[in-house]
Amino acid sequence: MSNSDKKIALITGANKGIGYEIARQLGKRGYLVLVGSRDKKRGQSATDRLRAEGIDAYLQILDVTHHPSLVRAHDFIRNEYGRLDVLVNNAGVVHDKVLKPSEIPLDTVREAFEPNFFGTIAVTQALLPLLRKSEAGRIVNLSSSLGSLTTLSDPTAFEGEFRLLGYGASKAALNMFTVQLAHELRNTSIKVNSAHPGWIKTDMGGAEAPGTVEEGADTPVWLATLPADGPTGGFFSERKPMLW
Ligand code: NAP
Numbered sequence: 001m002s003n004s005d006k007k008i009a010l011i012t013g014a015n016k017g018i019g020y021e022i023a024r025q026l027g028k029r030g031y032l033v034l035v036g037s038r039d040k041k042r043g044q045s046a047t048d049r050l051r052a053e054g055i056d057a058y059l060q061i062l063d064v065t066h067h068p069s070l071v072r073a074h075d076f077i078r079n080e081y082g083r084l085d086v087l088v089n090n091a092g093v094v095h096d097k098v099l100k101p102s103e104i105p106l107d108t109v110r111e112a113f114e115p116n117f118f119g120t121i122a123v124t125q126a127l128l129p130l131l132r133k134s135e136a137g138r139i140v141n142l143s144s145s146l147g148s149l150t151t152l153s154d155p156t157a158f159e160g161e162f163r164l165l166g167y168g169a170s171k172a173a174l175n176m177f178t179v180q181l182a183h184e185l186r187n188t189s190i191k192v193n194s195a196h197p198g199w200i201k202t203d204m205g206g207a208e209a210p211g212t213v214e215e216g217a218d219t220p221v222w223l224a225t226l227p228a229d230g231p232t233g234g235f236f237s238e239r240k241p242m243l244w
Contacts, residue, residue, distance in 0.1 A: 006056065008081050009224065010073070012036040012064055012123060013091030015046040017202035018142065021217035022088055026224060027055030034077070036091065038063035064091045064119030070126040083133035086224045089120040089174075090142045094204055096166040104165050112166030117173045124181065137190035140223045141178050143235065145196045147171025150243035175235055175244060182233030191232040195220045196242055 009026045013019040015037035023033045027050055035050065035057050037043025043059045050057035060076070063069045077084055095111040096104065120141060131137035146168040151157045162168075175194050182192040200216035201209040222239050223230075235242045 006030060006032040007085040008032050008034065008077070008083065009086035009088065010034040010036055010060060010062075010077070010084060010127070011088040011090055012062060013038075014088075015039065015042040017204065018197050018200055018213055018216040018220070019088070019090035020046055020050075021213035022090060022220050022224070023057065024050060024053065024055065025214075025217050025221045026086065027053070027057055029221075029225065031086065032056045032058070032081075034058055034060040034073075036060050036062040036073075038066075038069075038091075062123070064089075064115050064123050067122065070123055074126045074130065077127070077130055082130075084127055084130035085134040085136065086138045086140070087124065087127055087131060088140045088142070088220055088224055089123060090140075090220070091119065092116045092142060092204070094164060094167045096164045098161075098163055099165065101163075101165050109166035109169065112164075112170040113173070116167070116170035117177070120174055121177055124177075131190055132188065135189060136228060137188075138224045138226060139181070139190065139192040140220045141174050141192070141194045142220060143174050143178070143194040143196055144168070144171040145237065145242070147173075147175055148196075148235075148243055178235070179233050186232070189228070191223075191226055191230060193223045193226075193232060194235040195223055196235070196237040198237065 009031045011019050011023045014023040014035040027033045035047045047057045047059040062073050096108045151159050178194040197216035198211040199209045200211040
């Protein structure tokens with residue numbers, strides 16, 4: 001399976017939704033894609049569908065909240081390819097309903113932070129040594145407009161209907177990780193950016209969402225394939241800067 005001539009991309013939570021489509025679009029561009037999935041059956045089914053489209057896809061079992069699976073992913077990618085070119089931190093959950101910040105159970109907030117924030121940091125820390133081996137490493141963090149402090153502090157904003165404290169705070173914190181990691185890596189060839197995919201029709205986005213997964217994957221794929229003079233440390237939607 002080893003093919004180190006191609007760029008190697010790992011997408012977490014790629015067994016469905018936007019992550020699957022990011023894997024598909026990167027695969028169509030000639031990347032070798034590692035299909036991150038915490039569940040073997042769902043991950044294998046997604047990988048098989050990508051391979052049926054001619055994409056060089058391989059299943060990578062990975063639960064962002066389970067440290068041993070991150071170590072296994074690191075060791076496998078190091079042994080097989082010796083480097084990682086793209087890491088898309090796509091895996092995420094929404095557990096909370098619209099609840100008053102004065103009443104929301106702390107556990108609900110913690111449940112969002114565990115994968116969305118801590119899990120993303122853990123995956124990135126585990127794989128950063130391999131991204132440093134790439135000529136042009138790219139890290140893309142799937143954030144959300146619901147994590148934009150500017151947007152949520154506007155009482156007229158459409159997003160105001162979705163004041164999910166756990167989810168929104170976990171994505172705002174994720175944006176802080178983007179900014180600080182990009183700063184740390186500013187003198188390297190690695191770029192780190194956050195993407196808001198739009199409101200997209202997936203299991204998470206729901207059936208009433210207006211956007212398609214193709215549209216949702218566009219900005220993350222653009223950030224994953226940025227040229228050397230592209231931005232780092234930014235927050236983007238529809239390939240344009242977005243308010244933090
Ligand atoms: P989705 O359809 O619910 O897919 C989420 C993916 O994350 C699934 O593959 C899921 O795996 C995986 N996942 C969850 N917890 C995980 C864990 N601990 N370890 C590994 N994988 C895990 O969601 P989506 O709509 O595609 O969203 C993708 C990303 O975009 C998320 O970060 C989300 O916050 C962000 N986003 C989405 C929207 C939207 O409108 N859809 C808007 C803004 C931002 P399982 O199948 O095993 O559960």
